[in-house]
Amino acid sequence: MRRHFWFKRPHRHRHYFPGQGDATYLSEITAGEEATILAFHGGRHVNSRLASLGLTPGVLVNMTQNYGHGPLIVTVRGTRVALGRGEAAKILVERGAHE
Amino acid sequence: MSERHESPASVLPSMAVLDADAPVIALAGQPNMGKSTLFNLLTGLNQHVGNWPGKTVEHRAGHFDLNGRKARLVDLPGTYSLTANSPEEVIAREFILREKPSVVVAVVSAATLERSLYLVAELSALDAPLVVALNMMDVAEQEGIQVDAHVLEAALGVPVVPMTASRAAGVRELLKVVENVLNGNQVPRPRPPEVRADHREVLEKIEALISEHVPAPYPQAWVALKLLEGDAEVTRMMREALLPETWEAVHEILRAHDDAFLAVASGRYEWIGRMLRAAMTRPKVGQIGLTERLDRWAAHPLGGLFLLAGILGLVFWLTFTLGTPLQDWLEGSVIAPLSGLVAGALTGAPFWVQGLVVDGLIGGVGSVLTFLPILVIFFAAFALLEDVGYMARAAYVMDNLMHLMGLHGKSFLPLFLGFGCNVPAVMGTRVIDSWPARLLTILIAPLVPCTARMAVVAFIAPAFFGANAVWVTWGMVLLSLLALVVSGVALNKVIFKGQRSAFIMEMPLYHIPNARTIGLLVWQRSLAFVKKAGTAILAMAMLVWVLSYLPNGDLNTSYLARFGQFIEPVGRWMGFDWRLTVALITSFPAKENVIATLGVLFGSSPEAGLTEMLTASFSTATALSFLVVTMLFIPCMATVAVMKQETNSWGWTLLSVGLLLVISIAAGAATYHLAVWMGL
Numbered sequence: 001m002r003r004h005f006w007f008k009r010p011h012r013h014r015h016y017f018p019g020q021g022d023a024t025y026l027s028e029i030t031a032g033e034e035a036t037i038l039a040f041h042g043g044r045h046v047n048s049r050l051a052s053l054g055l056t057p058g059v060l061v062n063m064t065q066n067y068g069h070g071p072l073i074v075t076v077r078g079t080r081v082a083l084g085r086g087e088a089a090k091i092l093v094e095r096g097a098h099e
Numbered sequence: 100m101s102e103r104h105e106s107p108a109s110v111l112p113s114m115a116v117l118d119a120d121a122p123v124i125a126l127a128g129q130p131n132m133g134k135s136t137l138f139n140l141l142t143g144l145n146q147h148v149g150n151w152p153g154k155t156v157e158h159r160a161g162h163f164d165l166n167g168r169k170a171r172l173v174d175l176p177g178t179y180s181l182t183a184n185s186p187e188e189v190i191a192r193e194f195i196l197r198e199k200p201s202v203v204v205a206v207v208s209a210a211t212l213e214r215s216l217y218l219v220a221e222l223s224a225l226d227a228p229l230v231v232a233l234n235m236m237d238v239a240e241q242e243g244i245q246v247d248a249h250v251l252e253a254a255l256g257v258p259v260v261p262m263t264a265s266r267a268a269g270v271r272e273l274l275k276v277v278e279n280v281l282n283g284n285q286v287p288r289p290r291p292p293e294v295r296a297d298h299r300e301v302l303e304k305i306e307a308l309i310s311e312h313v314p315a316p317y318p319q320a321w322v323a324l325k326l327l328e329g330d331a332e333v334t335r336m337m338r339e340a341l342l343p344e345t346w347e348a349v350h351e352i353l354r355a356h357d358d359a360f361l362a363v364a365s366g367r368y369e370w371i372g373r374m375l376r377a378a379m380t381r382p383k384v385g386q387i388g389l390t391e392r393l394d395r396w397a398a399h400p401l402g403g404l405f406l407l408a409g410i411l412g413l414v415f416w417l418t419f420t421l422g423t424p425l426q427d428w429l430e431g432s433v434i435a436p437l438s439g440l441v442a443g444a445l446t447g448a449p450f451w452v453q454g455l456v457v458d459g460l461i462g463g464v465g466s467v468l469t470f471l472p473i474l475v476i477f478f479a480a481f482a483l484l485e486d487v488g489y490m491a492r493a494a495y496v497m498d499n500l501m502h503l504m505g506l507h508g509k510s511f512l513p514l515f516l517g518f519g520c521n522v523p524a525v526m527g528t529r530v531i532d533s534w535p536a537r538l539l540t541i542l543i544a545p546l547v548p549c550t551a552r553m554a555v556v557a558f559i560a561p562a563f564f565g566a567n568a569v570w571v572t573w574g575m576v577l578l579s580l581l582a583l584v585v586s587g588v589a590l591n592k593v594i595f596k597g598q599r600s601a602f603i604m605e606m607p608l609y610h611i612p613n614a615r616t617i618g619l620l621v622w623q624r625s626l627a628f629v630k631k632a633g634t635a636i637l638a639m640a641m642l643v644w645v646l647s648y649l650p651n652g653d654l655n656t657s658y659l660a661r662f663g664q665f666i667e668p669v670g671r672w673m674g675f676d677w678r679l680t681v682a683l684i685t686s687f688p689a690k691e692n693v694i695a696t697l698g699v700l701f702g703s704s705p706e707a708g709l710t711e712m713l714t715a716s717f718s719t720a721t722a723l724s725f726l727v728v729t730m731l732f733i734p735c736m737a738t739v740a741v742m743k744q745e746t747n748s749w750g751w752t753l754l755s756v757g758l759l760l761v762i763s764i765a766a767g768a769a770t771y772h773l774a775v776w777m778g779l
Contacts, residue, residue: 040361042601044329044357044360045184046601046603047360047361048180048182048184048328048329048360048364049179049184049532049601049603050603051180051360051361051364052179052180052182052184052217052364053179053214053603053605054213054214054217054368056361056364056365056368057361057365058365059368064391064394065394065398067400069400069499070400070498070499071495071498071499071508071602073394073398073495073606077211077213077214077368078210078211078212078213078214078381079211079213079214079605080390080394080605080606080607081603081604081605081606082491082494082495082498082508082602082603082604082605082606083602083603084498084507084601084602084603086601086602087601087602087603
């Protein structure tokens with residue numbers, strides 16, 4: 001469903017990943033995988049809280065636990081952060097380390 | 100809905116009154132940095148817990164001996180940043196800016212240095228004399244992380260003291276540095292981070308526009324930065340302080356850069372990155388630490404739930420196997436002889452004095468206080484789980500289930516506390532960061548069966564159901580929890596239109612619990628309960644006694660009995676007579692009053708044949724319905740009082756009371772008629 005929404009509006013985030021479609025949402029990253037945060041689609045209030053816990057664009061996160069349903073745990077800047085699936089589905093990421 | 104939520108302070112911190120000339124030291128830090136451990140270590144029992152004025156945020160202050168000189172220590176709320184996301188953050192920064200503490204000690208963790216320096220980045224922009232306490236050196240070492248305090252000190256421009264508060268290591272060195280800063284022998288010169296390069300020009304523009312118009316005591320550069328970050332409080336303040344056309348110009352810039360807070364946050368992390376590259380070495384990623392190994396079980400979606408159920412079972416088992424005999428002992432060997440003693444001493448006094456003191460005071464308040472051992476055990480177990488770091492895991496695995504009610508995992512923690520007593524449960528909702536979620540949790544918290552209600556069930560169930568009493572008891576607990584989930588889902592749909600707050604929570608590293616921290620937590624929570632028993636519950640117990648005594652000293656014709664007879668028709672729906680109805684009403688001052696009231700109404704002590712008299716007077720159907728109503732009935736007086744205090748609204752409080760009244764009567768009537776139909 002998220003993917004669908006994504007394909008319908010391909011221009012909105014084009015500048016983040018020129019030429020290739022490796023961008024996805026944090027909720028889609030499997031445990032053990034790394035991803036780089038590109039952008040937030042949540043409200044400003046949530047984004048500000050995420051930033052204070054270390055989640056900012058450009059940072060590399062490691063998915064510590066993700067069972068495909070329910071909340072998940074990411075490790076970012078040496079801290080484990082639990083996120084609701086809804087919150088993780090609003091964080092746009094690119095698989096692997098940036099550049 | 101906004102996070103702002105004003106409430107009158109129940110206890111005003113006596114800041115200015117107490118030793119006005121003693122220097123004020125403020126402790127700042129993110130959650131899970133060992134800030135409370137350091138606070139407890141320094142102040143011990145010389146501390147005072149209350150609320151910040153006008154807020155339902157805990158205020159802790161105390162005094163300690165700073166190398167022969169008395170100093171006051173203020174524990175600022177633990178916050179991840181100083182942006183106005185919650186009342187805690189506003190309190191922390193307002194205190195630093197307005198009260199101007201002599202020294203601000205920022206507690207950071209060497210084990211999670213990158214994130215914990217984020218608050219230091221914010222603090223260093225506040226022009227406060229800053230000292231960094233580099234705590235949890237032991238945990239860092241365990242994880243293979245090395246931090247060079249001297250290099251960090253040079254990079255930050257403020258004193259950095261390595262320490263391990265849980266072992267009291269490094270505290271003397273910290274106090275020495277604090278003293279040096281107080282005496283002016285050491286002057287912190289923080290070098291605050293800059294905003295990311297692409298937003299510097301914008302920031303300068305804003306600063307130029309607002310200059311000369313920033314209200315005291317706010318630093319101009321800081322206000323400009325907070326405007327760029329979109330801080331709600333600072334934005335509101337400047338909209339009022341600026342001329343309309345100036346504000347329009349500022350607003351125009353801010354609108355064009357509504358993602359600027361990310362540039363500000365990134366600027367801070369770049370600053371932190373520079374510090375860390377110089378001062379920290381860490382092992383290659385991939386090393387599996389203790390926390391990760393434990394979390395494979397504790398945070399597993401299924402295994403974690405089993406573990407949680409096991410831990411809960413153990414806590415209840417401990418509470419009741421250790422606590423119940425202690426309670427019985429208090430009841431039989433302390434309260435009862437005391438009543439006898441006092442009654443003997445008061446033989447010369449008028450009859451009503453004797454009744455008021457013996458039945459009202461000792462009988463009412465005494466029976467509430469006998470729950471203290473059970474609560475102490477429960478509080479201790481809870482504090483231990485909290486201190487070890489397990490509670491975050493419990494919240495995490497419960498997140499899915501709590502979603503049913505539009506809540507998230509964090510709401511589980513106060514509800515769990517409710518099994519001990521609903522009063523700390525309502526106060527414990529302060530951990531929930533969004534106001535709608537917190538309000539909903541407060542509204543449904545009274546449906547968690549507390550120990551007092553379980554005591555009533557434990558008395559009545561065996562009398563009527565014999566060997567099946569265990570199943571009836573479990574059935575009552577499950578029924579309460581079912582009612583909790585159903586009302587949660589319904590309230591969420593009707594009142595909150597299904598909106599849900601974000602679940603974002605740090606999972607702290609597990610660590611060895613600190614006995615002092617746990618001890619103080621148990622002490623403070625127990626003290627709060629005793630205080631409540633000595634005030635609100637005392638008043639109500641007296642009132643009930645007076646109503647049962649007036650006008651002529653006979654209970655059966657007293658005002659209380661008349662009132663019971665007046666509303667008996669409602670009781671009839673549930674199969675009650677006037678005595679059961681009155682017993683139910685007296686559960687309002689304290690749930691366990693039900694047994695005492697029945698004892699008085701049937702003219703016998705609970706020990707001498709009350710169970711026989713009950714089984715002879717009532718059918719099984721009535722007993723079952725009475726248990727159901729007792730479980731679901733309106734919250735006790737103490738709970739109602741804290742609900743009013745925490746919601747700051749009689750409307751919400753009465754909504755919860757009314758809801759429970761309707762649910763309990765409906766469930767009781769349904770149970771009664773179903774049981775009669777089944778031939779019980």
